[in-house]
Amino acid sequence: MELRIVVFILIMLIVFIMLKKGMNVGIVMLMSSIGVAVITKITFSEYFSKSFEALISVNTITLLLIMYLILVIENIMRTSGMINNIVISVKNLFLDVRFSGIIMPIVIGMLPSPGGARFSCPIVDDVIGNSSSNVNKAYINYWFRHIWMDGFILYPGIIIASKILNISELDLFLRLIPFMLVAFLIGIIFSIRNVEKKVSVSKTTKKENLKSLLFSMLPIIILIFLYVILLNFSELALEISALIVSVGLLILKKYNISNTLKAL
Numbered sequence: 001m002e003l004r005i006v007v008f009i010l011i012m013l014i015v016f017i018m019l020k021k022g023m024n025v026g027i028v029m030l031m032s033s034i035g036v037a038v039i040t041k042i043t044f045s046e047y048f049s050k051s052f053e054a055l056i057s058v059n060t061i062t063l064l065l066i067m068y069l070i071l072v073i074e075n076i077m078r079t080s081g082m083i084n085n086i087v088i089s090v091k092n093l094f095l096d097v098r099f100s101g102i103i104m105p106i107v108i109g110m111l112p113s114p115g116g117a118r119f120s121c122p123i124v125d126d127v128i129g130n131s132s133s134n135v136n137k138a139y140i141n142y143w144f145r146h147i148w149m150d151g152f153i154l155y156p157g158i159i160i161a162s163k164i165l166n167i168s169e170l171d172l173f174l175r176l177i178p179f180m181l182v183a184f185l186i187g188i189i190f191s192i193r194n195v196e197k198k199v200s201v202s203k204t205t206k207k208e209n210l211k212s213l214l215f216s217m218l219p220i221i222i223l224i225f226l227y228v229i230l231l232n233f234s235e236l237a238l239e240i241s242a243l244i245v246s247v248g249l250l251i252l253k254k255y256n257i258s259n260t261l262k263a264l
Contacts, residue, residue: 004039011035059163062239067156069242073219074111075263076249082216083108087123089213092202098195101128101137102144102188109145110220111154120145131196140191147183151176153227153238154220168231169238219245 011032018028037047054060077083086107094100101124108120124141132140149155153169158176162169202209214221223245230237250260 007039008036011039062236063156063159063163066159066239066242069239069246070111070154072246072263073223073242073249076246076253076255077111077216077219079259079263080249080253082219083111085212085216089209089216091127091200092204092209093206093213095200095202097128097131097198097200098192101132101140101195102191105141105143105145106147106184107217109148110152128195129198131198132194136191136194140187140195143187143191144184147180147187150179150183152180153224159238170228170231219249222248 014035015028015032018031019025034047042050087104090103090107091100094103104123104127105120108123121138121141124137128137128140149157151158151173153159153173158169158172162172165172223241226241226244227237230240234240250263255263
């Protein structure tokens with residue numbers, strides 16, 4: 001084994017140790033990149049030159065833009081009560097706690113929210129109640145909220161991967177659907193059997209709940225619809241779609257200047 005491979009493995013081990021110690025991810029990544037530069041014998045001038053090129057590249061700027069816009073959409077949907085409406089609608093549509101408890105984190109997980117865990121945890125706890133153990137409720141919340149991470153087009157990992165592979169987010173998403181389905185089935189096998197069957201009663205009709213769910217999910221539906229259409233005309237299809245949806249939400253929810261600045 002070449003010395004540089006051994007050194008590279010050592011660098012990766014150090015990275016894991018630093019992350020385990022709770023060090024800032026950005027600092028860890030910077031230090032590991034310097035380590036890789038050293039073992040590949042890149043000069044400091046080359047290192048800074050490549051770093052600057054990466055910083056101002058179109059891929060970096062568009063990547064930051066789309067991630068920012070998606071977080072803006074999530075913020076507006078959360079603070080305006082749209083996500084809460086999604087939760088209520090799902091709860092009333094799937095009256096059996098075994099299914100509503102699972103569907104809830106799946107729906108919430110469609111948006112890559114940095115506060116997703118804190119948001120969906122109490123909801124799953126409230127929906128399932130004493131029908132399952134705390135450990136199983138934690139598993140349901142964590143597992144099903146993250147099945148989208150394997151391929152959904154709004155997740156940063158997929159956006160980054162599509163840029164690196166130079167293919168569209170939609171193409172990558174379609175290829176990764178089987179992995180998301182496998183994750184879903186594994187979750188079902190290990191969770192649903194540990195939830196007691198309980199059926200609640202809804203005061204509203206299925207039609208009303210479905211209408212409320214579709215309306216609250218409209219920003220995500222429109223975002224994906226626009227993206228698929230614009231994909232044939234622009235490489236910035238996802239960025240443009242997210243910008244249109246962001247502006248549309250601000251207008252629809254009648255945000256004043258103060259609330260708009262908070263959302264941004």
